[in-house]
Amino acid sequence: MLRGLDxxxxxxxxxxxxxxxxxxxxxxxxxxxxKSILLDSLGFVLGWRGRADLVxxxxxxxxxxAVFDVPPDHPARGVLEEAGIPVEDELVLRxxxxxxxxxxxxxxxxxxSGEVLRALSETLVELHGQQDDRGLxxxxxxxxxxxxxxxxxxxxxxxxxxxxxxxxxxKALDQARADLAAAQAEEEFLRHAVAELEALAPExxxxxxxxxxxxxxxAAERIGEDITKAHQALSSGEGxxxxxxxxxxxLEGVVDQAGEALDPPISALGRAMAELxxxxxxxxxxxxxxxxxxxxxxxxxxxxxxIRAMARKHQVAPDDLGGFADDLRTRLDALDAGxxxxxxxxxxxxxxxxxxxxxxxxxxxxxxxxxxxxxxAMSGELAPLKMERAVFxxxxxxxxxxxxxxxxxxxxxxTNPGAPAGPLNKxxxxxxxxxxxxxxxxxxxxxxxxxxxxxxxIDRGVGGATADAVxxxxxxLSQGGQVLVVTHSPQVAALGDHHWQVQKTVAxxxxxxTVTPLSTAARVDEVARMISGDTITDxxxxxxxxxxxx
Numbered sequence: 372m373l374r375g376l377d378x379x380x381x382x383x384x385x386x387x388x389x390x391x392x393x394x395x396x397x398x399x400x401x402x403x404x405x406k407s408i409l410l411d412s413l414g415f416v417l418g419w420r421g422r423a424d425l426v427x428x429x430x431x432x433x434x435x436x437a438v439f440d441v442p443p444d445h446p447a448r449g450v451l452e453e454a455g456i457p458v459e460d461e462l463v464l465r466x467x468x469x470x471x472x473x474x475x476x477x478x479x480x481x482x483x484s485g486e487v488l489r490a491l492s493e494t495l496v497e498l499h500g501q502q503d504d505r506g507l508x509x510x511x512x513x514x515x516x517x518x519x520x521x522x523x524x525x526x527x528x529x530x531x532x533x534x535x536x537x538x539x540x541x542k543a544l545d546q547a548r549a550d551l552a553a554a555q556a557e558e559e560f561l562r563h564a565v566a567e568l569e570a571l572a573p574e575x576x577x578x579x580x581x582x583x584x585x586x587x588x589x590a591a592e593r594i595g596e597d598i599t600k601a602h603q604a605l606s607s608g609e610g611x612x613x614x615x616x617x618x619x620x621x622l623e624g625v626v627d628q629a630g631e632a633l634d635p636p637i638s639a640l641g642r643a644m645a646e647l648x649x650x651x652x653x654x655x656x657x658x659x660x661x662x663x664x665x666x667x668x669x670x671x672x673x674x675x676x677x678i679r680a681m682a683r684k685h686q687v688a689p690d691d692l693g694g695f696a697d698d699l700r701t702r703l704d705a706l707d708a709g710x711x712x713x714x715x716x717x718x719x720x721x722x723x724x725x726x727x728x729x730x731x732x733x734x735x736x737x738x739x740x741x742x743x744x745x746x747x748a749m750s751g752e753l754a755p756l757k758m759e760r761a762v763f764x765x766x767x768x769x770x771x772x773x774x775x776x777x778x779x780x781x782x783x784x785x786t787n788p789g790a791p792a793g794p795l796n797k798x799x800x801x802x803x804x805x806x807x808x809x810x811x812x813x814x815x816x817x818x819x820x821x822x823x824x825x826x827x828x829i830d831r832g833v834g835g836a837t838a839d840a841v842x843x844x845x846x847x848l849s850q851g852g853q854v855l856v857v858t859h860s861p862q863v864a865a866l867g868d869h870h871w872q873v874q875k876t877v878a879x880x881x882x883x884x885t886v887t888p889l890s891t892a893a894r895v896d897e898v899a900r901m902i903s904g905d906t907i908t909d910x911x912x913x914x915x916x917x918x919x920x921x
Contacts, residue, residue: 372439372440372823373391373495373496373823373855374391374440374461375436375438376435376436378435379435380426380427381411381425381434381468382408382411382433382884383408383875383882383884384883384884385883387884387885390888391869392853392869393852393853394849395846395854395867397856397858397870397871398856398871398872399857399858399864399870400873400875404873404884405874405884407827407857410857412425412435413496413825415466415468416436416437416465416466417492418486418487418489418491418492419489425468426470430470431470432467433468434465434467434468437463437465438462438463438464440462445494446494447491447494447495451478451479454487462478462479462491464478464488465477465478466488496822496824496825497822497824499812499824499829508795513765513780513782514775516780516815517738517742517745517765518738518741519815520741520744521737521741521745523737523741526730527776530733531774533727533730535774536723536727537726540720540722540724543716543719544713544716544720547713554705555709558703561699561703561706564685565696565699565700565703568681573689575693577689581674582675585668585675588668588671606651612651615647618640619641622636622637623637730776731776731777734778735767735777735778738767739767742765742766742767745765745814746763746764746765748814749814750762750763752809752844753807753810756806756809756837756840756844757836758803758807760787761784761786761787761807762785762788762792763783763810764785765780765782765783766780766781766782766783782794805830805831805833805841806840806841808829809844823854823855824848825854825855825857826856826858828857829841829856830859830860831859833860834862838860838862839862841862841863842863846866846867859901860901861898861901861902861915862918864897865919870894871887871888872886872887872889872897873886874886874887895912896912897915898915898919902914
């Protein structure tokens, strides 16, 4: 419920503080007094898109604050939680419009975007008028309205889930068919490439090892000569080994006469002889490794060049050829199993389509029943509005299947017996349209809690008993909730639980709008003005008292 509206420096309002109440709240005043400015101000703080030049002339900025009560089960709480804004029983919206056009908004003292404001507004306020910018005249939302009236939430969700499953199944089948077609187009290449790679059977690291062996064999002849010379220097008759041996024998021959002085050099020579033996063995092993079959170099080079050519052919590194072969084999396996996979996916699609058709048919049946109930409810609402001869019909026709089923819903009317039925916004006149919209709103709002309903001159074009009937339906609609009505009808104004008068004044060359809550006596004069015009007569006051006393 909207509890308070504080407006500062917007259009021709310098400062207004309004406290609204449950029930039927009526706002009256002469044409041009500024009633629409109140709605513009409320729309501004709720994030609705509207006029840009809102700041009052001479002011640096305009500001609107709206305070709502949100009980524990109010849907606005979900919007707040999703936006990360503290949830409290009192919801305070504040929005500032600076003279340069910049806008800033806060929700419970947290900065908020226009999107958050608009999401909250969907749960807080509905605005209706003869132009009905909230959708009753828009055939594209009639299906949604019928589903809300019928309480089809579970069936709509089941249909949407079945549609998502159907879409996924169709997409999976299409993708599998495309993959199979692509695989079939390259089947010859895949089989030939796999056969080549399996015949070559490259191993990880093999390229580097072959390259090392190739380099070694290419250098064998040159380095072999030097290694042979080193072997001869170490082990020949005149080599280091023979000389060290002679020196050791000579020293050992005189060790007894020389005493301990020769022990260290003899030990060192023994160690040197052992190390020299190891060196000779190592050199001999190196010479043996350089001995190879002359055809071996050719074989190594042929293998190395084959691996590198295969890598270039498939544009991968030599060490990645094994993994590449595995990928090709996987694609071949998929190709071989593709037909079976597609058959399974085709069965999945048939099953998904069957589930969707079942859910859509169930939803269609529910909509047909709800349409009958809505038409009956509308018939009951139109009679008190002096339109008992009019016929409201909810037409359901087939349409392309989609997430919301396979029904198109259109609200049609026939205003007189025998007259052709047509879309609501094309058949009804201004006054008739107002009453159709009011009746429709009464029917659609019966199970709606927590919304503040605003009707902007929805009684335009009607008077007398019809206006009285309109007022009574508005009063009925406000029971247990809150309705704000901008009206020029004395019959509607007299039925209000709370009454505000909107006036335009000029002071010191400045035009300002004021809004005043009316006492019982002041209400008599305001309703009398609405009856009599600018000059309030005693007869007008008497008629006003009669209306207010009903």
